[in-house]
Amino acid sequence: MKTVNVNKSVNGVYSSVDGYTLYCILRPYFISNQIVTVSFKDMPLMSSSFFNSSFGELIDEFGISNFKEIIKIVDITNSQAKFFRRYLEMHIQ
Amino acid sequence: MSTIEISDLRSFSVLFDRIRNKDLSYNIDATSFPFFEPKHILMLVEYFVLQNYNGRDGVLHLHPEIEWYFDAIGFEQFCNTNYISPTEQSKSIRTAIPIIRIDTNTMNSYIDSAKKFFQRYCIGKDTDILGICISEIINNVYDHSHSEHDAYIFSQYYTKTNMIRFAISDLGVGIPATVNNYLVKSGMEVLPNLEALKWATEKGKTVKSSDRNMGMGLDNIITSLREIGTLEIFSDDTYCVLGNDGDLRFGLNPIRNFTGTLIAIDININKLDIFDETILDDFTF
Numbered sequence: 589m590k591t592v593n594v595n596k597s598v599n600g601v602y603s604s605v606d607g608y609t610l611y612c613i614l615r616p617y618f619i620s621n622q623i624v625t626v627s628f629k630d631m632p633l634m635s636s637s638f639f640n641s642s643f644g645e646l647i648d649e650f651g652i653s654n655f656k657e658i659i660k661i662v663d664i665t666n667s668q669a670k671f672f673r674r675y676l677e678m679h680i681q
Numbered sequence: 682m683s684t685i686e687i688s689d690l691r692s693f694s695v696l697f698d699r700i701r702n703k704d705l706s707y708n709i710d711a712t713s714f715p716f717f718e719p720k721h722i723l724m725l726v727e728y729f730v731l732q733n734y735n736g737r738d739g740v741l742h743l744h745p746e747i748e749w750y751f752d753a754i755g756f757e758q759f760c761n762t763n764y765i766s767p768t769e770q771s772k773s774i775r776t777a778i779p780i781i782r783i784d785t786n787t788m789n790s791y792i793d794s795a796k797k798f799f800q801r802y803c804i805g806k807d808t809d810i811l812g813i814c815i816s817e818i819i820n821n822v823y824d825h826s827h828s829e830h831d832a833y834i835f836s837q838y839y840t841k842t843n844m845i846r847f848a849i850s851d852l853g854v855g856i857p858a859t860v861n862n863y864l865v866k867s868g869m870e871v872l873p874n875l876e877a878l879k880w881a882t883e884k885g886k887t888v889k890s891s892d893r894n895m896g897m898g899l900d901n902i903i904t905s906l907r908e909i910g911t912l913e914i915f916s917d918d919t920y921c922v923l924g925n926d927g928d929l930r931f932g933l934n935p936i937r938n939f940t941g942t943l944i945a946i947d948i949n950i951n952k953l954d955i956f957d958e959t960i961l962d963d964f965t966f
Contacts, residue, residue: 600789602816632796633809635816636897637824661964667807667954669961674904676966678885678897
């Protein structure tokens, strides 16, 4: 299974431009229906803009069920998990 | 040249009246101003940057005991060099990051350096909240404000209270106008300005300046700051404050004629979470 390290893949986790970069990296996995591990190692807390432009765009395009099947998140701290779940919940409301 | 006296928060009303009327040929006498916080400094910055941008000259008179501070934070240097585009500052001071003109291109590096800078005062504490607050505000400026002069940010550490205080300001259209422009375009009724500000702070409310906006930004800041800090928003004729009790209160802006938006945040370092690198064994959505 492939692993994408977010912190090494983008310049930062605050802007929508960087979020779009991550979206572009992850999108092919959804197209080919291939599970991908996404590592949050050494990553600071992401902004809501970054989430919306990356994971949010993938959810909008492929659906939440597909998203949960394809994306496996690892190396995530308690704090990161709290924010990620908050953004996810807001996005799918 | 005439002089405007700035002696308290409300007296900034005169300053903003001059900004609104593009009548920028004034010196500022702030010799009796009791204590400059980042928000006060940024309001002065906005005036003098605009003055330079319009080819006018003016002098800021300060109490002799604080002239060194304004010099150390690069006030004059910033106002004289940043009115066209961002210019790096050569000034430095141990407890503050000099005033910066910031945009989404410089946001990443500013947040990284701000976290590193304040880490010395936040030993063992999680400073990621700084990145959240700064990035959410800057993203809002760029998505919604139509500010022609980017945004300005100034951050200061206070030893006695163990607090980080920073302010970000822009001279854009302001939150109420942004909200009401969206409501009108969407065929909805215009809200009174204060109701428009409340609307903007509610989770999920977005003016959709871009498709990716989901209305999380301000709510994210407010939720993150509850229990660890306070927040003030000055925008057009509206004001809101998140107090130490965690309640969000709304009212009229004490500064009449206010232009744009200014957000001032205090973070109590004593209340920051301990930095915890523990990785969750198993993350589920």
